[in-house]
Amino acid sequence: MSDLEEEEDGAESVVSGCQSMKSDRSRDYPHNFSKEPGPSDTKKRERSDVCEEDQPSCCALCQDVLKDPVSTSCGHWFCRQCITSYWDQSASSGDSCCPQCGERSRTMYVVKYKQKISVKGTYERVTEGADQTGSGSLLNRIFTALYITDELSEEVNTQHEVRQLETASKMKTLHDSPIKCSNIFKALPDQQKQIRVVMMISVAGVGKTFSVQKFCLDWAEGLENQDVDLVIPLSFRELNLIRDEQYSLLELLRVFHPTLQEVTAEQLAGSKVLFIFDGLDESRLYLDFNKRKVVSDVTQKSSVNVLLTNLIQGKLLPLALIWITSRPAAANQIPPACVDRVTEVRGFTDDQKEEYFRKRVSDEELSSRIISHMETSRSLHIMCLIPVFCWITATVLDHMLTTDQRGELPKTLTDMYSHFLLVQTKRKKQKYAEGHETSPQELTEADREVLLKLGRLAFEQLQKGNIMFYQEDLERCGLDVTEASMYSGVCSEIFKRESVIFQKTVYCFVHLSVQEFLAAVYMFHCYTNRNSEVLKDFLGEDFLGPDIKHRDSNPKTFLKKISKYFVKKDDILPIQDYPSLDVFLKRAMKKSLRSKNGHLDLFVRFLHGLSLESNQRLLGGLLGQTDNSPEIIQSAINNLKKMKKTNISTDRSINIFHCLTEMNDHSVHQEIQEFLKSDNKSKKRLSVIHCSALAYMQQMSEEVLDKLYLKNYNTSREGRLRLIPVVRNCRKALEVQILGSCGLSEISCASLASALTSNPSHLRELDMWGNRNLNDSGVKLLCAGLGSPNCKLETLRLESCGLSDISCASLASALKYNPSHLRALDLGDNEKLKDSGVKLLCGFLESPNCRLETLILYNCGLSEISCAPLASALNSNPSHLRELDLRGNNLKESDVKQLCDLKESPDWRLETLQWRCPDDPERLKQQQHL
Numbered sequence: 069m070s071d072l073e074e075e076e077d078g079a080e081s082v083v084s085g086c087q088s089m090k091s092d093r094s095r096d097y098p099h100n101f102s103k104e105p106g107p108s109d110t111k112k113r114e115r116s117d118v119c120e121e122d123q124p125s126c127c128a129l130c131q132d133v134l135k136d137p138v139s140t141s142c143g144h145w146f147c148r149q150c151i152t153s154y155w156d157q158s159a160s161s162g163d164s165c166c167p168q169c170g171e172r173s174r175t176m177y178v179v180k181y182k183q184k185i186s187v188k189g190t191y192e193r194v195t196e197g198a199d200q201t202g203s204g205s206l207l208n209r210i211f212t213a214l215y216i217t218d219e220l221s222e223e224v225n226t227q228h229e230v231r232q233l234e235t236a237s238k239m240k241t242l243h244d245s246p247i248k249c250s251n252i253f254k255a256l257p258d259q260q261k262q263i264r265v266v267m268m269i270s271v272a273g274v275g276k277t278f279s280v281q282k283f284c285l286d287w288a289e290g291l292e293n294q295d296v297d298l299v300i301p302l303s304f305r306e307l308n309l310i311r312d313e314q315y316s317l318l319e320l321l322r323v324f325h326p327t328l329q330e331v332t333a334e335q336l337a338g339s340k341v342l343f344i345f346d347g348l349d350e351s352r353l354y355l356d357f358n359k360r361k362v363v364s365d366v367t368q369k370s371s372v373n374v375l376l377t378n379l380i381q382g383k384l385l386p387l388a389l390i391w392i393t394s395r396p397a398a399a400n401q402i403p404p405a406c407v408d409r410v411t412e413v414r415g416f417t418d419d420q421k422e423e424y425f426r427k428r429v430s431d432e433e434l435s436s437r438i439i440s441h442m443e444t445s446r447s448l449h450i451m452c453l454i455p456v457f458c459w460i461t462a463t464v465l466d467h468m469l470t471t472d473q474r475g476e477l478p479k480t481l482t483d484m485y486s487h488f489l490l491v492q493t494k495r496k497k498q499k500y501a502e503g504h505e506t507s508p509q510e511l512t513e514a515d516r517e518v519l520l521k522l523g524r525l526a527f528e529q530l531q532k533g534n535i536m537f538y539q540e541d542l543e544r545c546g547l548d549v550t551e552a553s554m555y556s557g558v559c560s561e562i563f564k565r566e567s568v569i570f571q572k573t574v575y576c577f578v579h580l581s582v583q584e585f586l587a588a589v590y591m592f593h594c595y596t597n598r599n600s601e602v603l604k605d606f607l608g609e610d611f612l613g614p615d616i617k618h619r620d621s622n623p624k625t626f627l628k629k630i631s632k633y634f635v636k637k638d639d640i641l642p643i644q645d646y647p648s649l650d651v652f653l654k655r656a657m658k659k660s661l662r663s664k665n666g667h668l669d670l671f672v673r674f675l676h677g678l679s680l681e682s683n684q685r686l687l688g689g690l691l692g693q694t695d696n697s698p699e700i701i702q703s704a705i706n707n708l709k710k711m712k713k714t715n716i717s718t719d720r721s722i723n724i725f726h727c728l729t730e731m732n733d734h735s736v737h738q739e740i741q742e743f744l745k746s747d748n749k750s751k752k753r754l755s756v757i758h759c760s761a762l763a764y765m766q767q768m769s770e771e772v773l774d775k776l777y778l779k780n781y782n783t784s785r786e787g788r789l790r791l792i793p794v795v796r797n798c799r800k801a802l803e804v805q806i807l808g809s810c811g812l813s814e815i816s817c818a819s820l821a822s823a824l825t826s827n828p829s830h831l832r833e834l835d836m837w838g839n840r841n842l843n844d845s846g847v848k849l850l851c852a853g854l855g856s857p858n859c860k861l862e863t864l865r866l867e868s869c870g871l872s873d874i875s876c877a878s879l880a881s882a883l884k885y886n887p888s889h890l891r892a893l894d895l896g897d898n899e900k901l902k903d904s905g906v907k908l909l910c911g912f913l914e915s916p917n918c919r920l921e922t923l924i925l926y927n928c929g930l931s932e933i934s935c936a937p938l939a940s941a942l943n944s945n946p947s948h949l950r951e952l953d954l955r956g957n958n959l960k961e962s963d964v965k966q967l968c969d970l971k972e973s974p975d976w977r978l979e980t981l982q983w984r985c986p987d988d989p990e991r992l993k994q995q996q997h998l
């Protein structure tokens with residue numbers, strides 16, 4: 069354990085005597101040095117005494133002169149090297165006895181030492197995917213550095229994660245502040261406050277758990293963060309299993325980390341401990357931060373969720389560091405006020421992708437072929453941002469390129485996942501020596517059966533939004549545990565530990581995308597096998613489709629017709645009424661677009677990919693037979709191109725374009741490439757799918773836009789809405805973005821808000837004039853962006869947007885948090901705003917950081933009541949308002965005069981006050997100081 073020799077601070081203070089007392093950190097985190105626990109200052113004195121008086125000159129082990137002396141809690145002295153190797157050798161017995169007197173040592177040094185051995189043992193090797201039976205790989209050999217940023221790139225949202233990848237893949241063009249994982253608790257040079265709670269966020273499979281493991285291993289090997297005395301990793305998966313039992317924190321630690329059996333309450337309180345809670349998204353605990361119950365003693369029993377909230381809030385072990393990892397959707401369970409730093413794991417940059425494959429595949433030529441194939445396919449290259457997808461790609465391509473398989477290498481996601489399934493099946497056959505070496509195309513009947521059961525499990529749980537399942541769930545789908553574990557490459561047993569509380573085994577797919585793929589396979593199979601019960605369940609009333617629902621105007625015959633869907637015993641529809649493949653795909657697409665969080669987006673992408681002959685051939689019989697003639701496929705492609713659906717998130721509509729890619733249709737992509745090269749862009753009429761493709765391609769483009777005038781695009785209203793995601797790629801600062809009169813709805817506002825929150829946000833001017841459907845709810849969504857510290861918006865035009873005082877409340881509270889950038893606010897022609905709205909708005913105007921110079925409130929239904937709050941805002945310290953437009957309101961000259969007469973402070977800066985109707989030639993201009 070050479071690592072222990074390099075220890076400073078904590079261990080050193082235990083082992084090397086007086087000099088450790090000088091360490092800065094030991095001032096912050098007093099140690100407990102001696103045999104009996106007690107207040108740290110007494111102990112320090114005790115140890116100093118030993119230091120000076122009792123330290124012998126020889127090591128009790130080597131009998132030589134003491135080198136780098138270490139004392140055990142019983143007071144015997146050894147060379148650090150000697151005692152370390154002694155304990156290393158006896159580590160298997162689990163005891164750290166003093167070699168001289170046999171007494172069990174209870175110093176923090178021993179606790180730390182044992183914890184390091186245990187952590188190293190746990191994390192040195194990793195089993196990827198679900199190679200549970202193998203010994204796994206050395207983490208240090210395969211670990212590739214990840215790109216981690218010090219802040220979130222987008223607001224933490226609850227939308228589907230795969231969609232966020234595409235924009236994230238442009239990471240190298242952004243000006244983020246990358247951070248090394250080992251530094252996440254270190255404050256930046258200009259930061260004063262101590263970083264105590266860190267939240268690390270990323271989408272599935274990007275490497276949160278791997279990062280935790282590497283952090284722990286580096287600590288255990290003495291390479292990083294040696295100022296931390298104890299690193300205590302705990303996963304929410306494990307914590308879930310505790311359910312309702314009451315534990316004290318000390319007991320809880322002992323349950324999960326038997327090596328901490330001997331740690332005392334005082335030692336814990338006096339040490340620098342880092343708790344790592346991995347996978348908040350998997351938590352089934354209810355973390356209620358409003359609950360008043362305070363637990364400040366590590367021996368006090370309580371429920372796990374109460375212990376956790378107290379730890380996070382710093383009421384329990386206030387010196388402890390806390391690291392929580394989570395997928396984005398679950399991160400908001402922790403109030404932002406409790407978190408000192410939010411980091412985001414973005415995955416691999418292009419260079420890191422390459423490094424990954426080079427590390428993974430030792431044959432240089434092979435790794436080069438894999439890399440160049442990945443680079444030729446746009447969708448694969450993007451997906452390789454996610455490490456787990458690199459793993460899938462490496463597994464598939466390595467296999468295909470080394471087993472002399474003919475045929476094209478997979479280019480689309482559906483292709484890649486189909487091959488992945490075959491490779492895993494083949495591996496299983498080899499492992500369990502089933503029959504002869506078969507070609508991967510040959511799925512046996514038994515394989516098909518198990519894969520379909522897994523598909524059913526995947527689909528049913530996907531619909532419920534579950535990513536983890538128990539044995540009962542498997543059994544409900546007809547799977548027994550042995551079957552599932554034989555497919556361990558696909559469905560892994562992810563948790564099995566022998567302990568009283570760990571009786572329950574938890575299963576999940578190696579990655580959410582694998583679950584989505586298997587779910588699509590199952591659904592496709594149900595479609596081809598006319599399993600109308602499942603289809604009906606999935607598509608609901610869409611199953612019948614508008615063509616069947618409305619075909620008959622006579623209610624009697626219509627009822628008779630639909631009755632057969634519900635009463636047929638074998639649940640097989642008559643051929644003439646069963647939807648053709650193109651119709652089925654269209655209905656599935658619509659269903660996915662209706663889902664609020666996009667949990668079916670990738671599923672429906674796979675469903676489209678599976679309809680191709682090439683993939684059906686590959687999966688040999690798993691999908692079943694259906695009419696996928698070129699005409700039907702063309703019709704499905706046309707449906708995608710024509711698909712219109714207002715009221716869906718503008719980001720989500722890009723998924724329609726991805727489905728085209730999965731169907732190998734590149735026509736839209738090519739057309740947009742030509743459009744981008746053409747000179748007269750406003751002449752070309754763009755269809756909705758063109759707009760989705762354009763939005764996607766602009767988002768991905770290295771070239772950043774200066775402005776986006778939605779009205780300049782020759783397209784429909786829906787087309788314009790689909791272009792909104794481009795806002796995020798307007799990265800050159802200071803230029804104007806105009807979004808006017810495009811029928812923006814609430815949903816588009818969420819997209820705009822995310823552009824305002826992105827870091828860095830370059831949106832400076834936002835003009836939403838004339839979007840009458842925007843309403844207060846739209847402004848409320850927009851305000852999520854306005855309040856963000858990243859938002860640098862200077863001009864906001866919300867004229868004629870149907871707003872009331874509710875919007876003023878949202879604006880005032882958002883802008884209060886981030887008031888310093890906005891210079892002009894146009895709320896004109898919102899008649900429902902009224903005096904109550906102005907009163908609310910003045911709360912923001914009076915905020916000391918408010919820099920607003922122009923405020924437009926014409927035609928807002930105001931009366932003289934508004935004059936008083938406005939006057940108070942104009943007198944506030946310091947007011948920056950130079951221009952106020954109050955035309956078209958119910959104001960008399962005397963009211964305005966009164967407003968100006970209220971001028972009482974030198975902070976009054978108003979230069980222009982307009983209050984008469986626009987057509988009134990006689991305008992009153994009141995110069996300040998007049």
Ligand SMILES: Nc1ncnc2c1ncn2[C@@H]1O[C@H](COP(=O)(O)OP(=O)(O)OP(=O)(O)O)[C@@H](O)[C@H]1O
Nearest residue numbers: 196210211212272273274275276277278455456459
């Ligand atoms: N830094 C890395 N180097 C090499 N491979 C990695 C790295 N990070 C992740 N991987 C690969 O990706 C897989 C998934 O990573 P990990 O389990 O850490 O993701 P995660 O973000 O915790 O996902 P989830 O949210 O699903 O728990 C790993 O099993 C490994 O194959």
